Amino acid sequence: MIGVHGLSVRLHGREVLSGIDLPLPPGTITGLVGESGSGKSMTALAVIGLLPDGARTAGAVTLDGQNLLDLPETTLNGLRGRRIGMIFQEPMTALNPLMTIGDQVAEVLVRHQGMDRAQAAARARERLDRVGLPLPRFPLGLYPHQLSGGQRQRVAIAMAIALAPDLLIADEPTTALDVTTQAQILDLLRGLVRDEGMALLLITHDLAVVAGIADRVAVMQAGRIVEHGPTEALFRTRAHPYTRALFAAAAHSPNPARTAPAGTAILRVTDAVREYTLPRPTPLAPHPVLRAVDGVSLTIADGESVGLVGESGCGKSTLTRAILGLDRLQGGRIELDGEAVTDRMPARLRAKVQVVFQDPYGSFDPRWRVDRLVAEPFHLTGRPRDWRDRVAEALAQVGIPPDAMRRHIHEFSGGQRQRIAIARALIVRPRLVVLDEAVSALDVQVRAQVLDLLADLRRRHGLAWLFISHDLSVVRAISDRVLVMDQGRIVEDGTTEQVLSAPRHGVTRRLVAATPVIPAGWIA
């Protein structure tokens, strides 16, 4: 049995964790929730003994009565993987791309239990079967690049549970996955805890995920556990003000801007087709063709807010690139305000559509200052003489103080960066803004603020939004109409209420069913 008792961690003289008490009994799932920077991951790293250099600890992490914090590195190496396993958020980088999945799982067994190769391979096979990667579809000889994100996360789980550890730590294991894959991975984790009797520490910012899976919940704020108890009781009482604030943010729905959309269409897509040729499977075979967008037609009216949802790989990103005029279509046409969108459209037309991307860290050139970053779209319209005032005004609209203009982007948090991205999208006053998973990477509280901001901006400027997401709760909060995409086609189109409460198509039903929700009675 593993437990954390009065754990404090100081890093460069600053206390990052103080007085953490967290029992992790076998066979139970403990959810650890809180915003970024609250110390969730630091707690996990302390438990597994991977704190950054220069960290000073007090208190104890006990395993069979032994304090792990006192053990030398070599002893800890023996425990890591064997007694404590860990899986991470990003399945794309958690596996070694040059090793087969069978070898990666077997390596753990050979290293810790001194099994011979054949034994280890047999056991790896059995573990991969257990995480839902059975033969003949998933032989041991596959490489990570041949698997999807969800499948890779399953391999990472198989590695973590290969030695039946006492404790499995899962740090945001489903944040990078779409909702249907998330539901499957959570099912798998729940089954593993039940069957193998291990303890699971699940770190997440998503309260609905915790509600569906955890037996106990601990809420963290600024390095402390402010509330801890059985999930349902904690969700019902919400004794601590911070817990209440988190719940309010998660349930937040911005004031709807139900402006009646004008009759004119700002965007009209007709029978759009985008194909990719894939490498030949054998030297003389013809190139197989992947039809990422397969005859899509859709219309967005001036001032309308439309959500586009679908699982990963359904073609929504490809469609987005075509709408932004970054990719050429093989068939059909896209019209923006009545004129054809192509990869060579004139600047005047291009200025009518702007975009906000998902990743607040990758969307800005790290070497540019904020004023220049926000002013970049002026390239389309010519930079007005008062461009600095315009930038200051756009930043003020998204709640960023004007002194930000001379700073670099790394000085801002994820939420602030996303606000700056919105300012950049609005600086040339476009008619349509494409939001590509624009709030997925944000904490619930920041997300609520950004959603409010978007609703407010739309009310003021009469913009049309195309909101692309796999998260139905976000789409529900902000869009008038929802399109559901699957395998390159639009399979359902209707008002948000209608599509989400009475889904007709199988894919929509799957998406709705897979979206984690907090049971209605708990937060009444």
Place this chain on the structure above:
Amino acid sequence: MRAGLVLGAVLTSVAVAAALLSFVWTPFDVTGVSIADKLRPPSAAHPFGTDHFGRDMLSMVMVGARTSLAVALVAVGIGVGAGVPLGLLAAARGGWADEVVMRGNDLVFAFPSLVIAILITAAFGPSAVNAILAIGIFNIPVFARVTRAAALPIWTLDYIRAAQVAGKGRARISVEHVLPNLASLLIVQGTIQFSLGILAEAGLSYVGLGAQPPTPSWGRMLAEAQTMVTLAPHVAIVPGIAIVLTVLGLNLLGDGFRDALDPRLKARLA
């Protein structure tokens, strides 16, 4: 971190200052032969001693710095000037442009650089200018390759997409976004190539294909010293140490510059 930058700057400035000073003043005339004073060990009059013609080694090293630094600088300039645009083009356009540039690179890489340098100097006669050309040509694929390899992942980032949505073309994005984000890498590669250039010039001069007598160069000083190493070790040690310290200084300076120029690292160091 900071100490490396300071030490690198000091070593490099000493070499550059010595080279510049030699244009207006040297302790002795480097062409002044004085057989009576040959192979004197370091003394108050000749701090680095004298060579086998009795020339002052300190003056020789100062004038030699001129040759070595100029050859290396121009050679790096040729490499950066041609290689970086080629690498940016290959990464930005892909397809056939990429193929042409990279296969051209392979072609140059396929020949041992020193052999080609010897070929060039053999065909056009040994001189400092031909040494510069030979070394410079071999810097081109190095910079093209480094630039392309570093530019490709940058092209997949969202800020490039944002610039495209802002209507910017590939050439403009290459200059405004890709190049600045490569700068730190190119500075490091530049200082490495600069040091290699000094060594290559020394090598070419050593075999008699670089700077011609009576122009002193560090490589030729080494070459002439080899028969006298046992007799008067300082004749070989002095130019050797000059090369080592200058190369070391340049590498430290490059590392320091890379850290100082990156806004993210700057925040961490402050």
